[in-house]
Amino acid sequence: MSVPGPGTAVRPTFRTTMTTKLTINGTQTTVESADTDLATALRSAGYTGVKCGCDGGECGASTVLVDGAPEMACGMATREAAGANIQTIEGLGSQDDLHPIQEAFVDHFAVQCGFCIPGMILEAKALLAENPDPTETEVRKALDDHICRCTGYTKPVAAILDAADRVANRQVATDGGTR
Amino acid sequence: MSEDEPVSDGGTASEPVPKTETVETEEEHPLEWDEPDNNDLAPEERSSVSKRPEKQDDRKLVTGDATFTADQARRFPQLVHAKVLRSEIPNGRVVDIDTTDAEAMDGVHAVLTPDSPTVPDGKYTSAGQSYPEPSPWDMQVLTDRVRYVGDPIAAVAAEDTETAAAAVEAIDVDYEEYDYVLDPEVAFSEDAPQLFGDDDVENKIVGHDYSRNRMSHIEGRLGDVEEAYDREDVHVHETSWETIRQSHANVEPHTTIAYTDEDDRQVLITSTQVPNHTRRQLAHLFDIPIRDIRVKKPRVGGGFGGKQAMVVEPIPLALTLATDRPVMYEATREEEFYAMRSRHPMQVRARSAVTEDGTIEALELYALSNTGAYGSHGMTVAGNVGAKPLPLYSKVPRIHFEADIVHTNVPQTGAMRGYGAPQGTLALEGHLDEVARDLDLDPIEIRQDHYMEIGDLDEIAGMMGGEGAERRIRSCGLDECVKRGKEAIGWDDIDQPEADHLHRGIGVALSAQGTGVAGDELGAAQIMMNEDGSFHLQVGGVDIGTGADTAFVQIAAEELGCDERAIIPKTSDTDNTPFDYGAYASSTTYISGRAVKKAASDARDRILEWASRMLEEPVDALETESGEVYSTVSGDSVTFEEIGYESVYGDETREHILGKGSFSTEESPPPFAAQFADVTVDERTGEFEVNKLVVAVDCGVAINPGMAEGQIEGANHMGYEMAVTEGITVDEDGHVEVESYDDYGFRTASESPPIESILVETHEPTGPFGAKSVAEVPTNTVPPALSNAIREAVGVRITEMPITAEKIRTKLDDTTT
Numbered sequence: 001m002s003v004p005g006p007g008t009a010v011r012p013t014f015r016t017t018m019t020t021k022l023t024i025n026g027t028q029t030t031v032e033s034a035d036t037d038l039a040t041a042l043r044s045a046g047y048t049g050v051k052c053g054c055d056g057g058e059c060g061a062s063t064v065l066v067d068g069a070p071e072m073a074c075g076m077a078t079r080e081a082a083g084a085n086i087q088t089i090e091g092l093g094s095q096d097d098l099h100p101i102q103e104a105f106v107d108h109f110a111v112q113c114g115f116c117i118p119g120m121i122l123e124a125k126a127l128l129a130e131n132p133d134p135t136e137t138e139v140r141k142a143l144d145d146h147i148c149r150c151t152g153y154t155k156p157v158a159a160i161l162d163a164a165d166r167v168a169n170r171q172v173a174t175d176g177g178t179r
Numbered sequence: 180m181s182e183d184e185p186v187s188d189g190g191t192a193s194e195p196v197p198k199t200e201t202v203e204t205e206e207e208h209p210l211e212w213d214e215p216d217n218n219d220l221a222p223e224e225r226s227s228v229s230k231r232p233e234k235q236d237d238r239k240l241v242t243g244d245a246t247f248t249a250d251q252a253r254r255f256p257q258l259v260h261a262k263v264l265r266s267e268i269p270n271g272r273v274v275d276i277d278t279t280d281a282e283a284m285d286g287v288h289a290v291l292t293p294d295s296p297t298v299p300d301g302k303y304t305s306a307g308q309s310y311p312e313p314s315p316w317d318m319q320v321l322t323d324r325v326r327y328v329g330d331p332i333a334a335v336a337a338e339d340t341e342t343a344a345a346a347v348e349a350i351d352v353d354y355e356e357y358d359y360v361l362d363p364e365v366a367f368s369e370d371a372p373q374l375f376g377d378d379d380v381e382n383k384i385v386g387h388d389y390s391r392n393r394m395s396h397i398e399g400r401l402g403d404v405e406e407a408y409d410r411e412d413v414h415v416h417e418t419s420w421e422t423i424r425q426s427h428a429n430v431e432p433h434t435t436i437a438y439t440d441e442d443d444r445q446v447l448i449t450s451t452q453v454p455n456h457t458r459r460q461l462a463h464l465f466d467i468p469i470r471d472i473r474v475k476k477p478r479v480g481g482g483f484g485g486k487q488a489m490v491v492e493p494i495p496l497a498l499t500l501a502t503d504r505p506v507m508y509e510a511t512r513e514e515e516f517y518a519m520r521s522r523h524p525m526q527v528r529a530r531s532a533v534t535e536d537g538t539i540e541a542l543e544l545y546a547l548s549n550t551g552a553y554g555s556h557g558m559t560v561a562g563n564v565g566a567k568p569l570p571l572y573s574k575v576p577r578i579h580f581e582a583d584i585v586h587t588n589v590p591q592t593g594a595m596r597g598y599g600a601p602q603g604t605l606a607l608e609g610h611l612d613e614v615a616r617d618l619d620l621d622p623i624e625i626r627q628d629h630y631m632e633i634g635d636l637d638e639i640a641g642m643m644g645g646e647g648a649e650r651r652i653r654s655c656g657l658d659e660c661v662k663r664g665k666e667a668i669g670w671d672d673i674d675q676p677e678a679d680h681l682h683r684g685i686g687v688a689l690s691a692q693g694t695g696v697a698g699d700e701l702g703a704a705q706i707m708m709n710e711d712g713s714f715h716l717q718v719g720g721v722d723i724g725t726g727a728d729t730a731f732v733q734i735a736a737e738e739l740g741c742d743e744r745a746i747i748p749k750t751s752d753t754d755n756t757p758f759d760y761g762a763y764a765s766s767t768t769y770i771s772g773r774a775v776k777k778a779a780s781d782a783r784d785r786i787l788e789w790a791s792r793m794l795e796e797p798v799d800a801l802e803t804e805s806g807e808v809y810s811t812v813s814g815d816s817v818t819f820e821e822i823g824y825e826s827v828y829g830d831e832t833r834e835h836i837l838g839k840g841s842f843s844t845e846e847s848p849p850p851f852a853a854q855f856a857d858v859t860v861d862e863r864t865g866e867f868e869v870n871k872l873v874v875a876v877d878c879g880v881a882i883n884p885g886m887a888e889g890q891i892e893g894a895n896h897m898g899y900e901m902a903v904t905e906g907i908t909v910d911e912d913g914h915v916e917v918e919s920y921d922d923y924g925f926r927t928a929s930e931s932p933p934i935e936s937i938l939v940e941t942h943e944p945t946g947p948f949g950a951k952s953v954a955e956v957p958t959n960t961v962p963p964a965l966s967n968a969i970r971e972a973v974g975v976r977i978t979e980m981p982i983t984a985e986k987i988r989t990k991l992d993d994t995t996t
Binding site: 043044046048049051052054055059061089090092093094098105106108109110112113115117121137139141143144146147148150151152153155156157 | 231233234236237238239240241242243244245246247249250253427428429430431432478479480481483511512513723724725726883885886888889890892893894895896897899919920921925927928929930931933934936
């Protein structure tokens with residue numbers, strides 16, 4: 001820690017660099033982590049699919065999967081995630097090989113501005129892992145941590161219900177060997 | 180009055196302008212529109228329009244590859260971060276400001292105050308409108324005369340946001356506090372604290388009277404309403420309504436990166452709906468030539484009107500000029516609620532004269548609009564309280580509309596989806612429902628007897644805009660919207676719940692909007708062919724998440740006769756795309772889309788010319804389809820790719836195939852919506868559940884029905900919020916009480932009713948392939964439909980939004996005692 005500048009009792013301005021080793025989308029990565037939340041660390045490391053839409057912990061746009069569980073990365077200290085397997089939207093499908101949930105969002109026109117969508121898709125992935133055949137009510141409950149201003153939720157909900165079928169079919173077709 | 184028409188005056192108060200008697204000729208507003216042959220295609224003739232190709236940017240959005248403004252920060256290793264010191268008092272003056280400690284902090288690059296050299300001292304409006312803006316120039320980038328809690332006083336650039344925030348904290352401000360006023364009715368009285376002296380404002384707007392905090396007064400009339408009220412065979416009804424201060428709540432905050440490029444030009448990457456207006460406004464404000472400013476829009480995380488304004492851009496620009504470093508300013512969520520923009524809260528009165536048999540002889544709306552501390556979009560939004568909803572009932576012979584727009588010491592308001600129409604629609608559609616009940620008339624029939632139909636000359640939309648502002652109605656699917664909406668909601672056959680204390684009711688509301696600002700729009704496009712038969716499509720039009728880029732591509736593909744995948748859209752970069760007014764007033768598909776169609780048609784002409792040469796056949800024997808030109812005579816064909824190579828590398832002559840199109844119009848055809856709300860109310864508690872919302876919309880030909888449905892559903896969700904949440908509330912000290920989404924009362928997925936959207940296709944001959952607008956009209960209808968549904972279910976009328984269980988219970992208690 002450096003000495004705070006004159007007149008600043010609030011926060012130090014320069015810090016010694018601290019790093020944390022994270023496993024992001026299956027790859028061991030070292031990120032700068034001094035005092036930062038996981039969303040900031042991931043974004044600084046190039047995972048900008050992690051979005052920040054509020055002052056912390058309310059909009060759901062920074063949702064990532066930490067050992068499979070959806071967490072708002074903005075509300076988690078980077079150090080807490082050390083050793084965990086973190087999945088961001090970049091670790092799902094690619095543009096020419098979409099994950100079935102991503103595919104369903106595209107096919108259902110569930111994406112408008114798209115800012116909240118990575119968080120919603122990861123939330124859906126966690127939901128379907130736990131509950132492969134959810135009801136509409138269960139899907140809506142799962143999305144309650146995600147503010148979407150564009151869609152009114154109608155099409156994202158339809159996309160996730162359809163994605164449940166797609167994921168189930170994909171698993172049968174490829175001996176359970178999908179992503 | 181048209182939405183963005185400049186109406187600055189020389190300081191005189193407005194006079195009501197009686198409509199002059201003009202005989203409109205068929206030539207000026209012909210019913211038969213001279214549209215291109217290919218504009219009216221039967222469904223089976225369409226190759227791209229009204230199909231559901233993937234939204235252009237979806238794959239990059241669902242994979243996280245797409246970049247929004249803040250995501251581009253990584254491109255700038257030298258980037259510094261901005262924070263703003265904002266007023267803590269609602270009205271007063273900064274008498275002393277001490278930035279010494281802030282400036283001395285490690286990592287701080289600049290601390291700017293109103294007197295700093297790179298901070299403009301001129302007056303401007305943040306409203307992103309055409310020039311000269313029909314909003315008063317009453318604000319400054321940084322100010323020492325503060326008028327609301329949140330007014331910007333100083334700005335800091337520092338190595339990181341924490342340091343910038345700490346530096347803002349370290350600035351000492353001494354205020355001289357003035358009395359303040361929060362209530363628009365009080366503000367409008369003679370002895371209220373005055374926000375502006377006459378010298379404080381430039382570009383004043385019609386009807387201003389700053390001694391009473393009135394920013395503007397507008398009025399329009401058609402016929403003599405008083406004459407109808409005096410008649411003995413009419414019933415006169417008067418009702419009053421109140422709307423909330425709604426937040427745009429776009430999930431991506433207002434964000435700008437400003438930097439100076441290697442040519443010493445100023446570049447802004449910014450989350451805006453209006454790149455060209457922003458460029459012009461920055462040029463004027465900073466006295467930099469327009470040619471030396473570039474505004475680029477990356478993906479934008481929702482706008483809804485909140486970004487039809489230059490809300491944050493001047494601050495990072497002033498800071499980059501001061502520091503010679505790239506600067507990013509990203510508003511906090513708290514700032515979004517207290518220092519950005521919101522919907523104008525209004526009190527709206529409706530009055531009518533209706534005969535016993537249900538003939539509406541006169542209809543009138545009066546709006547008192549609270550524009551807050553500054554006047555951005557104040558007059559134009561208020562104008563649309565009347566100019567959008569009232570024309571729906573074009574058969575009514577006498578119409579009067581009047582509005583006062585008043586300043587108070589609360590955050591300033593701005594453009595928001597619907598743009599005045601939601602406030603007017605609540606009053607009008609709630610009012611008609613009450614009239615129908617009182618006179619024992621069918622609530623749908625009274626509307627149908629008076630609403631627009633094809634062939635009508637609508638004089639109401641233009642009643643404040645002078646001669647020639649009338650419009651001919653050439654497409655109208657209202658009957659079908661009503662019919663299909665009724666079927667979907669089960670209007671004629673609803674079951675009452677078994678429990679005695681539960682009551683179910685359905686409410687209806689109709690709405691009309693416009694499509695662009697009549698006579699005050701411009702869109703332009705250019706298309707360039709590549710050797711492989713693909714095209715670069717350059718459009719100034721602005722996609723803020725609506726799918727506009729996709730609509731442009733579909734229109735171009737339909738016109739050219741090729742696959743959508745052959746077209747690469749490049750949009751919204753003032754250096755590289757043609758001029759466009761921007762994404763507002765439901766204009767993009769119609770205005771920018773027509774420009775795209777013209778550009779594609781232009782390019783297609785050149786393609787046919789080359790094909791004619793290559794096939795040795797006359798142009799009029801040739802057609803395009805699926806990326807080929809074929810002869811209707813010989814059946815011979817040549818591919819776009821062959822033409823692409825030949826045109827660029829041919830032996831005898833060479834040409835880069837380019838098409839261009841520029842489009843403006845006096846037309847603004849209305850889209851229509853029929854809304855139905857199904858509600859169950861518990862008479863013991865007043866609690867209610869919205870079982871379903873159904874909304875049928877006539878948007879002409881939906882260029883992409885999947886995207887159009889998404890617009891409708893999102894708009895209805897936003898309308899539902901206007902009906903059932905408090906919005907942004909302000910405490911008695913002038914502080915915004917909403918600091919976060921949780922405070923705001925946003926309705927989440929499980930708290931939102933099912934929404935069914937129905938597309939009713941009509942053909943609008945002035946629109947590209949028959950299209951008109953879609954995204955605003957379904958915003959207007961939920962509050963009145965829900966108020967009407969509750970009235971139907973339990974007999975009480977809620978006129979003041981939001982509708983709450985407590986208000987219903989109180990009214991029920993009043994009626995039983």
